[in-house]
Structure formats: structure tokens, C-alpha cells
Amino acid sequence: MTDTRPTERISTDGAFLQAVRAEIQCVLVGQDELVDTMLIGLLANGHVLLEGVPGLAKSLAVQTLATTLGGSFRRIQFTPDLLPSDLVGTQVYNPKSGDWSVHEGPLFANFVLADEINRAPAKVQSALLEAMQERQVSLAGETHILPDPFLVLATQNPVDQEGTYALPEAQVDRFMLKAVITYPDREQEIAVVERMATSAASPRAERVASPEQVVAARAGVDAVHVDPRLVGYAVDLVTASRDPGAHGLEALKPMIRYGASPRASIALIQAARANAFLDGREHVAPKDIRAVSMPVLRHRVITTYEAEAEGVASESIVQQVLDAVPVP
Numbered sequence: 001m002t003d004t005r006p007t008e009r010i011s012t013d014g015a016f017l018q019a020v021r022a023e024i025q026c027v028l029v030g031q032d033e034l035v036d037t038m039l040i041g042l043l044a045n046g047h048v049l050l051e052g053v054p055g056l057a058k059s060l061a062v063q064t065l066a067t068t069l070g071g072s073f074r075r076i077q078f079t080p081d082l083l084p085s086d087l088v089g090t091q092v093y094n095p096k097s098g099d100w101s102v103h104e105g106p107l108f109a110n111f112v113l114a115d116e117i118n119r120a121p122a123k124v125q126s127a128l129l130e131a132m133q134e135r136q137v138s139l140a141g142e143t144h145i146l147p148d149p150f151l152v153l154a155t156q157n158p159v160d161q162e163g164t165y166a167l168p169e170a171q172v173d174r175f176m177l178k179a180v181i182t183y184p185d186r187e188q189e190i191a192v193v194e195r196m197a198t199s200a201a202s203p204r205a206e207r208v209a210s211p212e213q214v215v216a217a218r219a220g221v222d223a224v225h226v227d228p229r230l231v232g233y234a235v236d237l238v239t240a241s242r243d244p245g246a247h248g249l250e251a252l253k254p255m256i257r258y259g260a261s262p263r264a265s266i267a268l269i270q271a272a273r274a275n276a277f278l279d280g281r282e283h284v285a286p287k288d289i290r291a292v293s294m295p296v297l298r299h300r301v302i303t304t305y306e307a308e309a310e311g312v313a314s315e316s317i318v319q320q321v322l323d324a325v326p327v328p
Contacts, residue, residue, distance in 0.1 A: 010282055013220040016209040017278065023068045023205045028061055029195065030188040036278070037179040037295050038065050038153065042214060043221050043274035046176025046267060047132050047152040049117075049299060056181045058155040062113045064205045065153070071110035071211040072147065078120035084127035088137045102140055107131050110147050110211050114154035118167055125171045128152065132174040149214050169258065169302065176267045177292070178299040180315075217277070224273040225283040229328040234268040234289055240321045241301050247324050252317055255307035260300035267296045286327045294318055 017039060024035055034050070038061065041048035050058045059075075066073040076087065089105035106112065107128075117125065131137050135146045154175070156167070172178075184192060196202055236247070242259030244252035271292035272284045279288075294315065301314040 010220055010224075010277055010280055013213075013217045014277055014280070016213045017217070019208040020065070020068045023208050024061070024064050027064045027203050027205050028057060029191045030184050031057065031061065031181070034061055034179050034181055035065075036275075037177050038062070039278060040271050040274040040292065040295075041153070041177050042069075042149070042151060043217055043277055044176060044267075044270040045149070045151075045218055046270060047154070047174060049172070049175040049178040050153065050155045050181060051158065051178065052155075052181030054157060056183070058181055059113060059115055062111070062153040062155070066111040066113070067205045068207060069111070069209050069211060069214060070207045071149070072108075073111045073113070074106035074109040075113040075115055076106050077115050078117050078124065080119065080121060082120045082124045084124055087124065087127050088131070088139050091140045102142075102144070104139075104144070105137075107137060108144075108146060110149055110151065112150075112152045114152055116157060117154040118156040122168055125167060129170060129174060147211075149211055149218075172299050173261060173263060175299065176271060177295040179295055180298070221270075221273050221277045223282070224276050226269055226273065227284070227328075230272075230284055230286065230289060231269060233286065233325070233328050234272070235265050236325050237268065237289070237293060237297070237321055238262070238265045240325050241297060241317070244321070247321070249320060249324050252320060255303055255310075255312050255317060256301060257304045258302040260297050264296055264300050268292060271296055290322060290327075293322055297321075 021035060021039070028035070038048055040046075042065075050061070052058055063073070063075070076082075085105070087105050087107050089103050089108070092101050092103045094101060114128070131146060131150075132152055135148070135150050137144050137146065152175075183189075238260045240247040240249065241256065241264075244250070244256065268289060269284075272288040275288040275291050276282070276284045297318045298314050301317050303312060303314055303317070307313075307317075
């Protein structure tokens, strides 16, 4: 007799995701790839970086997701004069009692929107490293655990825009996924204008889920089966970004300064599990790994000056790797 419990668990634990998606679509027009990327990051317990020019509803998308899930939400506007203490908090002296107390910063929330993260200098961006990787911060000589779930969703403008700083590689690698937001097509933009171009209040999402449901769903994601051959496939994709010559991609060697690290292999499997979970399946298929490869790898493949001169972007390199590495 076939055991149907895994499938039933996915149906039960993931039921709220359809309500979340529907509620987001009441506010956003299109942007299905963006919504899927945020949900995959949420389920896989991985932070998400959103890149696009101003005016593409990046911040609205993050705020809407947080609203639908409840929990605590903080928005940090990154500016050149921001200090690390503005993120993690500081000690405050009470002159009446003569005691020092800890004032927690905005990182102590379930969902943190780091708005325009690349407008702040490196010392502020680096303040996020411990929080994003270890889900804790060091404050006043003590370690403080951050809430669960804890998810950083950061927006950034393209680095060639005025007043922006390139994120350090160590910072970029802490983001499991990177979504690149593009302009809507004509019909979508018409729908945006009809929905938003009014003096009345803009559409707002309602809370339809809870942080506890997210935590329960993550346990279901961890239970999604991954065949060992697919683990090997994910590792092959990542190693091909570091040593393309071993996979018949000699032409890419001068284009790659740094390839993806083993953290990318872990992220590929975690994100592929989440993608399968979203699709209602208890096992990972090759299409799941391929579906998440671009958002997992595009920001981890660092190109050389030669690649930049020839107009070869990291997305092009990732696509060539996907085309070259055989699917099991």
C-alpha cells in the first residue's frame, strides 16, 4: 500500500500559500516570477535580493508579502549616513536608575525590508552579515537571537546608477536568491495605471496567514525528497561556474573572475525543494533545479573586466552552464 502522508502533508502545510499568492495579486499586477522568488526564499529560509530601476514596485512587493503573513515588519531606508547601530541597536543609559539597557534595532523583526541596500557604505552592509547568516546579532557584548522566521528582503538599484555602492561579495553571497525586476509589458502597465492612478487609497493586502504557518511549511519543505543524482547535478552546475573548462566551456574561463561557492550548491537544493513544495510535489525533479538556477547563481558568478568589455553578463554565463551540463 502506498504511503500518501508526504503528499497530504504538503497539501496541508502549504495550503496557505495559495491564499498568500492571491492576496499579493490583489495589489501587484503581473510580477509572477518576483512573487515565486519571494515565496521560495520564504520557504527555503533564504534571504532575497531584488534588483531593478526605481518605480517597479519592489518595496511594495516586499511590504505586501509581509502584510499577508502577519508577524513583525520593519523597513530600513539605506542611506550614505546610516550607521551599523541604526540596524542592530545600541545601549541606552538611564540617568535616573544609572543602568544601561539594550535598545533593539529594526533587525529584530520577522520581515526586514532593506530598501535600496546599495546606497549605504560597506560598513553598514557588513553589519548585516552575522544577522543574515546566523540569525543573531552581537550587541553590547552579548549575543541576541533574532525572531523566527527572520527574512531579509533587500532592494537595490543597478550599480551604475548615481549614489550606489557595489555590495561586497561576502554580502551578496548571503542572499540565497536574486530576482531582477524588469518593466511590465503594455497590457500590464495599463492595468497598473488603472489600479493605482487614483486619489483614493491604493489596494491593500489583508493578513491571510501567520509566521507559525511559515515555520511549519519549512518542515514540509525539508521532507521533500531529492535523488542523489540530482544532488550531483546541482553540484555540477556550481562547479561548472568555477571550472568551466572541465565541462567543455573553455571560452568562459576568461569571463569568470569568481564562480559560485559551495553555499550555492546548498542553496540550489534548498530552493529546488521549495519550488517542488510550491508545486505540490514531495520530490524534486530536474525542472525544479533548472527553475531556481538563475536566481541562485546570477549574483554569485562574478565576471572579469574582459567579460564586461564584451558585454557578457553573469546571466549569460549561467545560461551557458545550464545548456552545457547534462541533465540526469
